[in-house]
Amino acid sequence: MKTAIVTGASRGIGKACAIRLAKEGYTVVVNYSRSRDEAEEALRTIKANGGDGMTYCADVTDLEQVKTMIRDVDKAYGQIDVLVNNAGMVKDEYLLMLQKSTLDKCFDLNIKGYFYCAQQAALKMFRRKSGVIINMSSVSGEIALAGQSVYSATKGAINSMTRVLAKELAVKGIRVNAVAPGFIVTEMIDALPKEKVEEYLNAIPMRRFGTAEEVAATVAMLVSDACSYMTGQIITMDGGLSL
Numbered sequence: 001m002k003t004a005i006v007t008g009a010s011r012g013i014g015k016a017c018a019i020r021l022a023k024e025g026y027t028v029v030v031n032y033s034r035s036r037d038e039a040e041e042a043l044r045t046i047k048a049n050g051g052d053g054m055t056y057c058a059d060v061t062d063l064e065q066v067k068t069m070i071r072d073v074d075k076a077y078g079q080i081d082v083l084v085n086n087a088g089m090v091k092d093e094y095l096l097m098l099q100k101s102t103l104d105k106c107f108d109l110n111i112k113g114y115f116y117c118a119q120q121a122a123l124k125m126f127r128r129k130s131g132v133i134i135n136m137s138s139v140s141g142e143i144a145l146a147g148q149s150v151y152s153a154t155k156g157a158i159n160s161m162t163r164v165l166a167k168e169l170a171v172k173g174i175r176v177n178a179v180a181p182g183f184i185v186t187e188m189i190d191a192l193p194k195e196k197v198e199e200y201l202n203a204i205p206m207r208r209f210g211t212a213e214e215v216a217a218t219v220a221m222l223v224s225d226a227c228s229y230m231t232g233q234i235i236t237m238d239g240g241l242s243l
């Protein structure tokens with residue numbers, strides 16, 4: 001049974017990836033940490049489309065919870081083919097007002113969580129010498145947006161991690177790539193002040209934000225055999241923002 005785990009799949013980009021991968025024939029694990037109802041709703045959509053899977057509550061910043069999730073999924077479905085490391089957060093704060101709690105939370109979720117899941121999933125993929133890991137990065141890992149020093153640092157770290165893991169794991173049959181979206185319509189965007197939204201829209205050559213479904217389509221392409229010789233790449237999709 002082809003199995004994909006999508007972390008942070010109760011809403012936004014993760015939910016769209018889970019639904020898309022189910023359409024591609026994967027049995028999908030909809031991971032979440034707090035939003036049980038939203039995760040169940042995502043799974044209902046998957047099933048309504050003829051797919052299958054389960055929801056799984058695990059805080060990806062907790063290594064023991066990640067170990068248990070990966071072990072349980074492997075037990076339930078016999079293999080893990082795809083991991084989409086997606087659960088992440090953004091909190092804009094200028095350096096001079098930066099709270100230690102923001103720094104800690106962002107680094108724990110956007111970096112440590114990705115490492116915990118990648119390591120535990122790779123330990124299973126390695127046994128079958130096959131697997132794909134997709135890291136959800138951000139265009140902010142490459143470009144400088146005022147107020148995003150912490151977020152940018154975490155996404156820059158994920159880009160570096162992606163390249164190194166691709167090199168380490170290639171011989172084990174595991175591909176590792178990252179998707180770096182620009183502004184995507186999700187609750188993350190809803191939280192931005194109106195004047196920031198205008199400013200960002202004006203900076204995007206395509207003059208629109210992307211959709212979670214567009215990101216999911218790129219993830220589906222990257223995990224497919226169409227990209228079987230591609231590893232260690234950061235795929236930017238940002239309507240031209242970074243040009």
Ligand code: NAP
Nearest residue numbers: 008010012013032033034035059060087088138184186188
């Ligand atoms: P979102 O709407 O805020 O959703 C975040 C998801 O992560 C939720 O499902 C949330 O579920 C889950 N989550 C949060 N903390 C978790 C934890 N400790 N353990 C497990 N799950 C956890 O975010 P999004 O906008 O879809 O962004 C998803 C990813 O794309 C992030 O990595 C983000 O940096 C990246 N990205 C987003 C944009 C954008 O414009 N939206 C652009 C570039 C990159 P619970 O509520 O259950 O915790």
